[in-house]
Amino acid sequence: MVPLSWYLIVAAALFCLGLYGVLARRNSVAILMGIELMLNAVNLNLVAFWRYLEPARMSGQVFAVMVFAVAAAEAAVGLALIISLYRLRRTVVADEADLLRG
């Protein structure tokens, strides 16, 4: 059987990829995609820990489902924000949306 650590390594790599995407990409849609990657990395962790440590309880799976739902909602809200930002500023570059600069 594949040891738990392998799953964790894959998840960590996936998280780092997502994080890199969030921090480094200029396109807001790409940043949103990075966030989705990080969420799924977390999901992978949740499912892996459930399977290996507490298979008798359902909480790991339930958490994963919850995260899916939140992710879907977040994607919907995020995309809507991006569209209205585009309408307002004619751009989807995150650096150019600096309305909150001090």
Add this chain to the structure above:
Amino acid sequence: MPLEPLLWLIPLPPLVAFFVILLFTRSHRRLSHTLAIGLLAVSWLLAMIVFAGAVRTEGLAKHPIQSSIPWLPTGSTVFAIGTLIDPLGAVTLFFVAWTLLAIFVYSVGYHNFGQPRGEHDTPGLPPHGAHSKDGSGQEHSVPSVEPLYSRFFAFISLFAFGMLLLVVSDNLLTLFVGWEIMGLCSYLLIGFWYGKDSAKRAAVKAFLTTRVGDVFMLLGLSTLYAQTGTLSYRTLFSHEVLARLVEAPSYIPGLSMAALAGLLLFMGTVGKSAQWPLHVWLPDAMEGPTPVSALIHAATMVSAGVYLIVRSFPLLTAGLEHGSSFTLSVIAFIGAFSALFAATIALAQNDIKRVLAYSTISQLGYMVAAVGIGAYVAAAFHLLTHAFFKALLFLGSGSVIHGMEHGVAATSPGAAHAVPGQGGPAGVLHTGNHHVDAQDMFNMGGLRRRMPITFATFLIGGLALSGFPLITAGFWSKDEILADAFGHGHLVVFMTLSLSALLTAFYTARQITLTFLGEARTEEARHAHESVWTMTAPLVLLSVFAIAAGWVGIPEHFPGLGGIVPNWFHEFVGSTLGEAPEAVAFSAVPLLTSIGVALTGLGLGWLVYRRVPAGAPDPVARALGPVHTLLKNKYYFDELYDLTLVRPLRWFGETFVYQWVDRGLIDGILHGIGRLAGALGSFFRRAIDLPVINGFGDLVGESTKRAGRSLRVLQTGRVQQYLLIGLINVVVVGALLFYLSALRP
């Protein structure tokens, strides 16, 4: 019908009139005087019912008409106030009610009711007269109505309330309340024409002078209340209480509490009844309208002083059986001295009202002296007759002044068309000449033909005042005082009073002769006019009393007349104290003296003054020389008081208290404190407030601002940078936690 409730009601109607007139009917003259006279008539009627009931009551002195209610709980006792009518009260109520009624009616005519308003009249000044056109288009000047007509009736109504309250009261406190209400009304009415400077001064003078007496009287009341715990006559003047007061030593060595209280109460009388040395206010009080002079300053208020000492006679005589007659001696001295003193001044006065004012002082002195020699019944008798004939004289003089003001000379251009020697339509003024003093007797003369009713009534009043034998009331009352003085061996008092009776007769004859007899000395007098019926009717009424009031007190042993009419007054009033004082045995000396001085005085006065031509000086002035000047200036008492009291007090008030103490000392201290506080304040501001408090506050604000300015660069608005910072923080914190947990064993 029980009389007690009626007694409570007697003073109230005039009080109602006062408030209603003042609050509602000020602008309706007819309504105002109707209310005042109508409600006074109610009081008068009640008073007459009570009087009739009182006279018919057997043993009224032992069982007077009285009732009282608990009024003021003071500690363990309750102060009761109530009403009381005993023989003295009944007689006083009688003459007060009648004179009030007469004078109220007289005021209607005196203030020219029914005449038009004057064009130039202002409130606070006597009316000057108005112009009106008659049917043929001729312009006449006529007297104008008093501008403050309703106010006058409101004030005299309040006065009537005070006087009636004083009479029906059963204790010294409510008596004092009425006493002070009258004092206030006196002030208001003397200053009725407040536009005149002299009237203002006279009002203040009267108020302050009587105040001196009143303060002592209040002290007397407090002394009595402190000693006995009651002020009700019946309890206070009972034998046990008086005995206790006589035993108790006072604060002054050698003087019992009774004597001290008696003297203090007598000081109130001295002020109110204008006895020497507090007599100065009464002559000046003649600045008020004449009905006021008659009502307040002759018939009622000034009599209240005598009423008080007659009332408190048991207190005054309380120490007699122990031989301490100090109080009575003081009273007799002051009274007799005032009687003579004022009579001499009256000789040299030319103002018709001032002569009467001094005569009032003199006659009140008579009564006071009578109380001082123990003849309180005679004092009450003279009080009664004097109220009638002096009110009559004052009202007569008012009528004369009115008549004089009606007639001035053809010299005035506005009256050139008036037919000389003929009166125009009633009430027409012939005068435009206001330079002739309408009150100076030397401007009058011959008025008997122009004003017959006034002359006849004035003559009756004058004869009563001088004690014309047998037919006048004044003779009987004055004779009784003299007989008492002689009979009880007070020879000095007897001589003094006889001498002043002589002078009284003399100045009365002078007044009547100068005013009514002989030939007119001025055009005004030639055109003078009889007054309207509202003025003459009270004169006739009072002149009836000026004669008839004497009949109730004819001594039984009087030769010829004695016993025809019983000496009702002596028995009735004399019973007030329980046992009637013994009637003095008849003696021819005082009777002959009394008749002699009256006739001599009248005859001399007529002889001296019967032919005084216009513009001539007073014949007596030449004969008396400097003494006359002294008399004319009233012994310089006004100047003396001015020098010794008024000016020092004014200096004390203005210079010492105001300039030095108030402005200098007290203001100085206050300004010093103010300046010190200011300096302290600015010191605190510079040393503490600005550097410490403000500095701290500014520091907080400034440093927050500076921190914000330096931290704002972090706020780039770039989400990815924030995330990067978040990541770095997480890594650092994570590393730290990992390191720390690794360190732990």
